[in-house]
Every structure is written in structure tokens, then in C-alpha cells.
Amino acid sequence: MTAIPVLDVRQVSKKFWNKKVLQQISLQVSRGEVFGFLGPNGAGKTTLIRIILGLVRPDGGEIYINGYQVRGAFTRAIARVGAVVETPRFFPYLTGRQNLQLVRNLHPDVPEERIDEVLALTGMAEHAHTKTGAYSLGMKQRLGIARALVNDPELVFLDEPMNGLDPQGIIEMRALIDRLSSRGIAFFITSHLLHEVEQVCETIAIIKNGRLLLAGKIDELLARDTETVEIYTEHPDKACLALDNAPFVRKRRLEAGKLVVDLERGSSMDLNRMLVASNIPVRYLVPRKSSLEEFFLEQAYGEESV
Amino acid sequence: MSGLLKNEWLKLANNKKLYFFLLAVAAIQFLPVFMTLFLKMRTLNGQVYPLTMFGVLVSFVLPLLLLILVAETVAEEHTAGLLALSLLHPVTRGKVIAAKAVFFFTVILVFLLFAMLFGYAVGTLLFGWGGGFMLRGTAFPTGKGVAITFLSYVTAALPQFAFCQLVMFLAVVINSSAAVAGIAAGIFIFSSMLMLLSDEIKPFLLTSYFNTVPAVADFAIGKTGVFAQFSFPALYALVFFLLTVLVFSKKDMLF
Numbered sequence: 029m030t031a032i033p034v035l036d037v038r039q040v041s042k043k044f045w046n047k048k049v050l051q052q053i054s055l056q057v058s059r060g061e062v063f064g065f066l067g068p069n070g071a072g073k074t075t076l077i078r079i080i081l082g083l084v085r086p087d088g089g090e091i092y093i094n095g096y097q098v099r100g101a102f103t104r105a106i107a108r109v110g111a112v113v114e115t116p117r118f119f120p121y122l123t124g125r126q127n128l129q130l131v132r133n134l135h136p137d138v139p140e141e142r143i144d145e146v147l148a149l150t151g152m153a154e155h156a157h158t159k160t161g162a163y164s165l166g167m168k169q170r171l172g173i174a175r176a177l178v179n180d181p182e183l184v185f186l187d188e189p190m191n192g193l194d195p196q197g198i199i200e201m202r203a204l205i206d207r208l209s210s211r212g213i214a215f216f217i218t219s220h221l222l223h224e225v226e227q228v229c230e231t232i233a234i235i236k237n238g239r240l241l242l243a244g245k246i247d248e249l250l251a252r253d254t255e256t257v258e259i260y261t262e263h264p265d266k267a268c269l270a271l272d273n274a275p276f277v278r279k280r281r282l283e284a285g286k287l288v289v290d291l292e293r294g295s296s297m298d299l300n301r302m303l304v305a306s307n308i309p310v311r312y313l314v315p316r317k318s319s320l321e322e323f324f325l326e327q328a329y330g331e332e333s334v
Numbered sequence: 335m336s337g338l339l340k341n342e343w344l345k346l347a348n349n350k351k352l353y354f355f356l357l358a359v360a361a362i363q364f365l366p367v368f369m370t371l372f373l374k375m376r377t378l379n380g381q382v383y384p385l386t387m388f389g390v391l392v393s394f395v396l397p398l399l400l401l402i403l404v405a406e407t408v409a410e411e412h413t414a415g416l417l418a419l420s421l422l423h424p425v426t427r428g429k430v431i432a433a434k435a436v437f438f439f440t441v442i443l444v445f446l447l448f449a450m451l452f453g454y455a456v457g458t459l460l461f462g463w464g465g466g467f468m469l470r471g472t473a474f475p476t477g478k479g480v481a482i483t484f485l486s487y488v489t490a491a492l493p494q495f496a497f498c499q500l501v502m503f504l505a506v507v508i509n510s511s512a513a514v515a516g517i518a519a520g521i522f523i524f525s526s527m528l529m530l531l532s533d534e535i536k537p538f539l540l541t542s543y544f545n546t547v548p549a550v551a552d553f554a555i556g557k558t559g560v561f562a563q564f565s566f567p568a569l570y571a572l573v574f575f576l577l578t579v580l581v582f583s584k585k586d587m588l589f
């Protein structure tokens with residue numbers, strides 16, 4: 029049994045005038061998955077979201093949401109989708125609650141109480157009766173998410189959701205995404221705050237100049253042929269000497285009070301053995317995960333930053 | 335569709351603009367009071383009062399208010415990224431346009447009925463109900479007078495609606511709401527002028543159909559051929575509605 033992906037983008041291309049904004053983009057998001065879509069400014073992230081949502085027509089390619097094709101079975105495809113595209117927009121002369129009411133009115137099956145539920149969920153209940161024209165950016169972001177949740181979606185698009193949130197807000201947002209995804213809601217998140225994506229997403233795709241550079245599970249993408257280990261010891265110079273001849277050490281460098289070593293993957297046991305054999309007292313041996321941020325910079329900006 | 339219509343009214347009812355518009359309509363309806371008091375122009379009574387300013391209302395005031403309203407609720411909403419919001423729900427683009435059209439029709443009816451009732455109220459309070467109804471030199475019994483007044487107001491909704499459809503079409507083609515309002519105002523003024531210049535072109539100008547009183551009065555005295563008066567605006571509305579749906583269905587929503 030193969031489960032239908034909640035989002036299936038196949039070979040989508042789009043030109044604006046003569047500029048190729050998206051080229052043969054394909055990706056899939058499965059139920060409950062949190063998918064991070066990364067790329068520098070102008071890479072085409074928002075354009076892809078607009079195409080998926082049927083706001084913009086692709087020049088080629090197909091999109092399926094829950095098995096329904098966006099062109100052709102639009103109303104079925106879109107029924108259980110929520111979205112915040114770019115900064116959320118509201119009718120400024122309506123209150124937060126009235127802005128959500130507009131969405132409720134388009135989903136007759138959604139009960140009236142759902143509005144208060146999502147307002148509470150996003151911490152916006154106390155501002156519900158304020159006109160949105162007077163909202164701060166962070167409040168708009170929260171209300172935007174509340175609005176995306178009104179129709180009890182299975183797939184939610186968030187374009188830069190952390191933008192404008194205070195540290196507390198970011199923590200809450202992350203917790204909210206975790207909680208909702210564990211209930212089976214899939215998220216498609218674009219972000220520039222890469223460590224946010226790392227903490228929230230299981231899968232990422234990186235896009236640059238309209239081309240998908242790579243896509244995959246974060247764990248797998250980061251599992252490359254080297255691993256990095258931090259050695260905490262009173263005698264870093266001695267340790268350096270001892271490691272000089274080790275065949276499995278690729279690189280080593282001293283950082284404040286510790287020795288950082290890049291090893292061939294799977295050779296940390298050998299390292300440990302060698303340190304013990306050389307009689308070097310080690311306080312800790314800590315594996316360091318290469319951060320997605322480094323990885324992202326390398327992939328997305330690599331060509332320019334050398 | 336009913337949800338979309340509900341939304342349009344929820345927005346308008348909370349928009350100060352509605353109340354300024356109603357105020358503008360009321361101010362126009364109040365003008366004959368000044369004309370009577372200061373210029374001793376004519377003797378009015380409650381029965382004839384609502385039709386006194388009718389021509390000015392439907393030929394100038396209402397079209398101008400409507401073009402502002404349509405430019406705002408279509409072009410302005412579009413560029414502000416608000417029109418795209420309703421497209422993220424299980425409604426087709428055709429329905430979104432249809433709901434806007436029905437909404438404009440209901441707004442026109444509200445404006446017209448408000449103007450009529452306000453006219454009756456002001457006229458009767460200030461000048462009394464009066465003995466009879468006079469229209470273009472012909473006297474009608476009270477009941478018929480009320481019927482003529484009511485029918486004139488209600489049927490005026492059709493040409494106004496047709497004008498809204500034209501503006502709506504402009505609004506889906508041109509993104510800037512200021513440009514839409516400007517071009518619509520230009521077409522409206524040009525057409526109103528042209529109408530005065532040439533009797534041959536007159537039947538092909540929408541503005542010729544704005545004032546419905548002559549047609550309704552003719553109908554009241556038994557003249558036939560009146561329904562032809564309403565087929566032109568109806569056709570005009572239909573054509574621009576279909577064009578609007580066609581363009582909007584294909585449009586890339588980039589805001």
C-alpha cells in the first residue's frame with residue numbers, strides 16, 4: 029500500500045516574460061510531514077506556492093493535492109488547504125475575528141466555534157476584537173496562521189512564518205507546528221531562518237534560480253562521508269601530536285579550549301582508542317552535527333562565496 | 335456563493351465609505367428643500383418629492399459613487415492581495431465574480447430604495463403629503479404615483495448594474511484602482527456628453543438608459559415598446575459580465 033502524498037508537484041515550470049522563474053520543479057510532501065523550502069531571495073519560493081494554490085498558472089507541469097489535480101478539480105484540491113502567502117493581508121477595517129469570519133463563511137461545514145478555537149490556539153483571542161489595521165507584524169503573522177487553520181486543513185503553507193515574531197513567539201510557533209504536525213497536518217514552510225527550519229522540518233528542498241538543487245530528509249542530507257568530533261582535554265597540543273599520523277583524520281583545528289577534528293565517517297572508535305593509547309586524558313568526546321545553516325550556505329551560495 | 339455574498343456585505347457594512355455614500359445620496363435628495371426655500375422655484379409635496387432629484391441621482395451621483403466602490407472592491411482588493419484570499423477556498427473564480435456582481439446589484443438597490451424612502455420622508459415632513467401626483471404635466475392618482483415612483487427607482491438598478499459590469503471589467507484588466515476609476519469616469523463623462531450631441535448614437539450609449547422615469551411614465555399611460563428600453567442595459571451587463579469572468583479566470587494573481 030502506497031499512501032498518496034498530500035502534495036505532489038510534478039515538473040512545474042514558469043516563465044515571467046522571458047525569465048525562467050521555475051524550471052521542472054518536482055517534489056512531494058507526505059501526510060503530517062513538515063517540509064522546509066529553502067532558497068535565497070528571488071529563488072522562486074513564493075512563485076511555487078502561488079502556482080500550487082492555483083493563483084498563478086504554470087507554463088507546464090501538474091500539481092496534485094490529496095490526489096486531486098489543482099487544475100481540473102480545484103475546489104476539491106483546495107478544500108483542506110490553509111495558506112499564508114508572503115506577509116498575511118487583512119481587511120484593515122475589520123477586526124481579527126471578522127477577518128476569520130470571512131473564511132468561515134466560505135466553508136459551510138466548519139462550525140462557528142472553530143474561529144474561537146484557532147484564535148485561542150495562536151494566542152490571538154485577546155486581540156480578536158481589535159481592527160487588524162492596528163496590528164503589529166507579529167500579530168498579523170499569528171492571525172495569518174489562525175486564518176490558515178480555520179478550515180481544519182491537512183496541508184498548510186507558511187511563507188516565512190517566523191518573520192516578525194519575538195523570541196517567545198518563535199518558540200510558540202515551533203511548538204504549534206510540532207503539535208499540529210503530530211496530529212497529521214503537513215506543513216510546507218519557506219524560511220530564511222535556517223536554524224528554524226532545522227528545528228522544525230524533517231525534510232527540506234533547496235531551490236536556487238528556479239532550479240531544485242536537492243531535496244531529502246535532513247538526517248540523510250547531513251550524513252556525509254565525514255563527521256566532526258570535539259575533544260575536550262587539558263592537553264590539546266599533545267592530542268594534536270598524537271593525531272598527526274592517524275589515517276582517519278582529515279582535518280584538525282584548535283578552538284577555545286577544545287580540539288575539533290573532522291574524521292572519516294565511522295572512525296570515532298579508532299580516535300578514542302588512539303587517544304587512550306597515547307595516554308591523553310580526555311574529559312569529553314562530543315560529536316558535532318554539521319548545522320543545516322552551513323550546509324545551506326554551501327549549497328545555495330557556494331558558487332558566489334568562494 | 336451565498337458565503338461570498340455575505341462576505342461582501344460584512345466588509346461593506348464595516349467600511350465607513352458606505353455611510354459617506356449614503357450621506358451623499360441624502361444630501362442630493364435634500365437639495366430641493368433649499369431650492370424651494372431660497373429660490374421659490376416650485377411647490378413641492380411629499381408625493382412628487384422623491385422624483386425631483388431622481389435624474390441627477392441616477393445620471394451623475396450614483397454612477398460616480400459606484401465606480402469608486404467597484405474600483406475599490408475589485409482593483410484595490412486585488413493589488414492589496416485581498417482578492418486572492420477568497421481564491422484559496424473551494425470557490426471557482428467565476429463564482430467570485432458572480433458574487434461581486436450580485437453584491438453590486440444589491441448595493442444599487444439599497445442606495446436607490448434609501449434615496450426613495452428618504453425623499454418621501456423629507457418631502458412629506460416638510461411639505462405635507464399633498465393632493466396629487468404630477469409628472470410631466472400629467473396628473474395621476476396617488477396609488478399610481480407611488481407605483482410610478484417605485485418602479486422608476488427599482489428599474490434604475492438595471493442600467494446602474496450594467497455600468498458596474500463595465501467598471502468591473504476594467505478592474506480585472508487594469509490593476510491600478512486609480513486608473514480604473516479615472517478611465518471609468520472618462521468613459522462616463524464622454525458618453526454623457528455624446529448623448530447630448532447626437533440622437534443617432536443615443537440608443538447605443540448606456541448613459542441614455544440611466545433615467546428610467548420617461549420609460550416608466552410611458553408604460554403608465556399605456557405606451558408599448560417600453561421593454562426594449564431595458565434590453566440594451568441587460569445585454570450590456572451580460573456581455574461585460576462574461577468578459578470579466580473570462581479575463582479573471584485566466585489571470586495570474588501576483589499580489
Ligand SMILES: Nc1ncnc2c1ncn2[C@@H]1O[C@H](COP(=O)(O)OP(=O)(O)OP(=O)(O)O)[C@@H](O)[C@H]1O
Nearest residue numbers: 044045049067068069070071072073074075076588
Ligand atoms: N510579477 C512578476 N513579474 C515578473 N517577475 C516576477 C514577478 N514576481 C516574481 N518575479 C520574479 O520571479 C522570481 C522569483 O520570485 P519569488 O517571489 O518567487 O522569490 P522568493 O523565492 O519567494 O524570494 P523571497 O525569498 O525574496 O521571498 C524573482 O526573480 C522575481 O524577480
Ligand SMILES: [Mg+2]
Nearest residue numbers: 073074075187
Ligand atoms: Mg517569497
